[in-house]
Amino acid sequence: MVLFSILKRSLSRNPNTKKPIFAAFLSSHSLNPLPLRSSFYLVRSRIRDPYGSIVFFGNAGRLDLSHFPPWFRWFSSSEASEISEATTSDGLTVDGIVAKGWAILDENEGDWKSHAAAIAQSIQLIKKRLQWKKMSVRLEQLSVTINKVDLWDDPVFAGRVSREHGGLMSKMKEVKGFEQDLLEHIDMLKLAREENDQDLESESMKALLNMRRTAKEKELEALLAGDNDSCSCFIEVQAGAGGTESMDWAAMLVNMYKMWAQHHGFGVTVVDEMPGEVAGIKRATIKVDGEYAFGYAKAEVGVHRLVRISPFDSAKKRHTSFAAVAVIPIIGDVSTRYQIKESDLRIERFRAGGAGGQHVNTTESAVRITHIPTGIAATCQNERSQHSNKASAMSVLQSRLDQLEMARQAQLNAEHTQSLTEISWGNHIRSYVLHPYRMVKDLRTNYEVSDPDSVLEGDLDGFILNFLSSSLDKDEDKL
């Protein structure tokens, strides 16, 4: 078994140094039977597919699978019910490693137990964030559904189920694969020490260190594993009661999100903006384009509160203003989107007056599209042609209707973010105080910083990551 692990590792983990390691192995282990090795080679060559899960090449049928540890059978099958706990050759599991309570030292300390403990801890956190138990249950449900003979009688449903099944499967496989890699490296390291093979030992240490670093990235990725997290999104901001002061606050928030998005390399466009009479905006919609824009921005949904000396108050009094933020994912998968009937739409020129046509030269061609059955409307005025304004308004409308549909299905399985109309003005999520002291504090996580300027200039990541991790990590039952 140990022999097999080494072979597997040398063939899979390190494609560039494959040959030398293999040679070293041959020279130090004369006991292995050559014919077996060649058939192993055939079976065990593997690559990572684009989803990060592991696939095998070769003909597994040539070997008796019962000789392999249980996890191997799991990889050879795609059924959730067969998932079982992975172990090292001497029965150590990821939970087992964490339970041993090995000290986690600095990365530079070349202690394998410390690396292993850190990685195992990350794996536990990743599983918690992914809501592993819930995921397994869901996968089992989906597997049952997917095996029904009449599944494809409803192709839309079947498509959705098999997509969700595939998505969950690949997420779980990735974690399982990572877990497996850890245990193999431990096996290998122990073996190298037994055999006094220093090359192999340092190889394994290096691999563990790499895993430890990757694990940190994977922890972050796991924060953004929701259905629509990878989507682009619209961020909508609406001023609360209080006139100019709160309209100015809404404009400050829009600016904060624009700058935040730009720091992240997201594309930002203002789709719709209703300016206030004196200053600021009554309401605005911006589009944030890029991978995981929704996953991050969804942490901002809710009411934001500002306390400051109002520049609009000649008496220099302190004012408190509110603005609500909604975030809507732009769903990429066309088949899951709300189907809009052309005949349900009313399209009109927004703010049009007068004779129009040749009489008027205007660069404004704002369009408002109303979905008559729901009364939901969208406006776009910032594009340079009516055609583009219409297309843009249509995409906002589509996403608003998708959001409505998601809310309807929320009790089934999906999660959704609140729309502006659903957000209650009663509780705010974050407070920005510029006077009498200076602080921004998130009331959901208690995360706070004492430099409001940097936050208002888009430095929001601390708030976002704290919220995302606290909302996923706090609930122990989810693992």
Next chain:
Amino acid sequence: MISRLPISTVHLRRAITIASFSPSTATQPYPPPLFLRPLTYSAAPSDLAAFRRWATARATVDGPRLESSDGGPGASQLLRELSWLLEDATSQSNGKILMRADLDELYRLWKERIEERKPFQYVVGCEHWRDLVLVVREGVLIPRPETEMLVDLVREVEGFSEGLWADLGTGSGALAVAIGRALEDKGRVFATDLSLDAVEVAGINVERYGLKDKVEIRHGSWFEPLKDVKGKLTGLVSNPPYIPSSDIPGLQAEVGRHEPKLALDGGMNGTDHLLHLCEESATALRPGGFFAFETNGNIQSELIANHMSTKWANCFHNVKTVLDFAGIKRFVTGFRR
């Protein structure tokens, strides 16, 4: 109408070919559109910011005045135009600001926009229309947002994509280019215009969209250059001059002072050209052929529709008025019997 163009101008303008579009030519009356110029200039971020502050202040101060005087651009529209001006004129690379015009020119252009009421589209030399970016300049009508819908009306006609179409009074070539882009193998558009400015600019736009095989521009009044395809046309579109002569003096400055009267003035009731088009359509279209004309709206549309379904009832059928997005009866459509 033909006599409105002095012969000397005709000869002068005829000499300007598409090739003269490159900035190297010494004698050219119109600079190339901003967005097509090379990034030859650069500016310090602080200088550009100073321009932006100055231009913003002018827009905020002068916008409300222009809006209330004759329905000109308000402050928010001017601010949007300012951002588009900068979008066309500048490009950022590695923190450096590259420009297609120097800052002096930007100051001059913005002054022209506000003080001379030069239409924004002439300032930057282009108009975004449907999904197109059309080159425009003085001498051609700036295509209006309303007119975008004519293309949708055409696309609803059965078998339009393999048909022969005509765009009468093409101006910048907007309709011809948009229709041309939607055509398949056998489809063609003939675009006519009396104005040599229009013929030249439409040529540039057809060329820019690679439609020389699809769109043929012909110089002449309405149907005059189309004698060879008489009775063969699948469809006709036109946005002819339809403003009543008496309305011309009261037009918003951008239109009245800068756009060509030739493309605006529709005679006493505004219907001179529309009626001419209706009459000629009866013989220009093939049986079953489609027409769609833009009008001054409501009363004028009703008048034309009424005319076609009564006086020329034996030539046309299914004559309708169609609303634009502002709810105005903007178009008249129908079919030849």
